Amino acid sequence: MIAQSVKSDLLQAGLVPNIDKSVWEPVQLIDWLGMSWDSNMGILRVIKRRVDDTIQCIDDIVSKLPRITARRLARFVGIGIYRCQQHWLRILGELCRDRVFQNTLTRVLQASRAENTIKKYKNSLAAWEVWCRLNRVSPTSPSNLELSRYFIGMFNSDAPYSRMEAAFYAIKWKIDCLPNMVSQNPCDSKFIHLLLEGLKRILAKPVSNRKEPITPDILHALVVKFGSGDLKCTRLCSMFLLAFAAFLRYEELANLKVCDLDMCYSHIKVFIEKSKTDQLREGAWVVVGATGKSTCPVSMLQKYLVCAGINDPNSEEFLFRPVVLLKSLNKYVLRSGKLSYTRCSEILKEALEAIGLDSSKFGLHSLCAGGATAAAEIGVPDRLCKRHGRWKSDSSKDRYVKESLSNKLVVSMNLGI
Structure with missing residues (x-):
């Protein structure tokens, strides 16, 4: 009766009650002020819609970390101020901790793979x-x-x-x-x-597209053709000689930075920050010696650094970068960024075609494979070869080595028949 009297007074005063939110009959369970009031069980709990809204707000913030807009942050703070009851703050804290835990757990599990x-x-x-x-x-x-x-x-x-x-x-x-x-x-x-x-x-299909390894003779021909040219040509020679001598794969070559080099008179040390064979990301130093020949990777790299104007040994810039032609000066200069796989492959194939070779037989892996094959032919111990190429097993190393015909004939020629 009291509820009906209140309703009548409101209508007579010209006020219109909200039909959906108003309850005019006595009940023991009601949603009011964002809470669910259960007088029968003596329980007070946050309604599900409020919990869902809070979870959505937390998800929005976590997904945008570390950059959060003022509007999202204000909405999150407003939720805490509006629902400042102790039980609500406890639930809010549990939701935040759970969401942070789930995101951290996902990130850690993903780190278990490359x-x-x-x-x-x-x-x-x-x-x-x-x-x-x-x-x-x-x-x-x-x-x-x-x-x-x-x-x-x-x-x-x-x-x-x-x-x-x-x-x-x-x-x-x-x-x-x-x-x-x-x-x-x-x-x-x-x-x-x-x-x-x-x-x-x-x-199963036979492997028919395995690329041929680059040989020292091919590198010598490239140096003769491009070694005395401009920055673009010097970059080409330096890249290929270093990749051949240090057994570098594309990712290792492209991600080299200037600060990864330790230049010495008789050799250079190259730090490989990460590699597909280095699953724990411990990094590895590779030493490349100066040979004194026209194909010396150390002298060619020094020449490239001078042509490129790279003077700061602590620079975080990539070592081998794209070049652009300045028409006003009629010269090539480096620009920012690193060389893509496609561009590196194009540079190699264009250079090989320029010296009369079939570029379809070679790829960027031919440089690493060429260095490993050359080392195997002159009898470099397997232990040193694996360490130099960052290989963990003999089977991994052997995939890069192409045996010469003379080595293949050693077995049958020494059978005593």
Whole structure:
């Protein structure tokens, strides 16, 4: 009766009550001031809509760290001021701690794999999750039969084995990262391993596009052709001689900075900050000696530094950078940034074609492989060769070495027949 009297007085005063938010009958459970009041159980709790709004606000802030707009920060502070009750602050703190924990846990788990591996996993997992949605399959707890359907579907659509292998390891890693997984990872089952082994045998193809190694004679021809030219030509010679002598892969060469060099009279020391063979990112120093020949990597690098005007040994700039032609001065100068893989490959192929070689037979890996092959032919001990090339095993090193015909004939020529 009192509620109806209040309602009547409001209407007579010209005020219009909010029909959706007003309750005119006695109840024991009501949502009021952002709280759920339960007089029957004696419980006071935050309503779900407020919790969802707070979680969304925290997600917005965490996703934009470390750069947060004033509007987002003001909204977050406003939530805390408006809902300043002790129980609400406790819940808010728990939500923040949980969100920070989840983000930190994700970042740490992703650090268990190389950056490029994580990128490959994300692409494979995206395709896997689309297939799971279409086929109503749980992406984190598939059965052996469901996994086999996925791989057989890829096989029937003429997908290469490399894509199937990438998908397998991505799914396995994703499930391994679940903290609450109690059953065995389905990717560890013998059935799935036999299935992949069968697919691998069916789809196996001989390696026909392995590139030839660069030889010292090729480098000598490049120096004769380009060694006495401008900055652009000197950069070309310095890059290739250093990559050959230090067994550098593209990523290692392109990421070299000026401060990574320690120049000495008889040699240079090159610091490789990160490499695909250095999973723990400990870094490695590679020593390259001065040979005194026209193809000496030390003297050519010194010449390049002079031509490029690089004087600060502590500079954080990339060592080998793109060049641009200043028409007003009619000379090449360095610009910022590093050389892309495509541009490095183009420089190598254009240079090889300029000395009359078929550039399709060579790639950027030919420089590292050429250095390793040359070292093997003159009998450099395997221990030194692996250390110089940052290889952990003989099998990794041997992939870069192309045996000469004379070495291949050693076995059959010494059998005593």
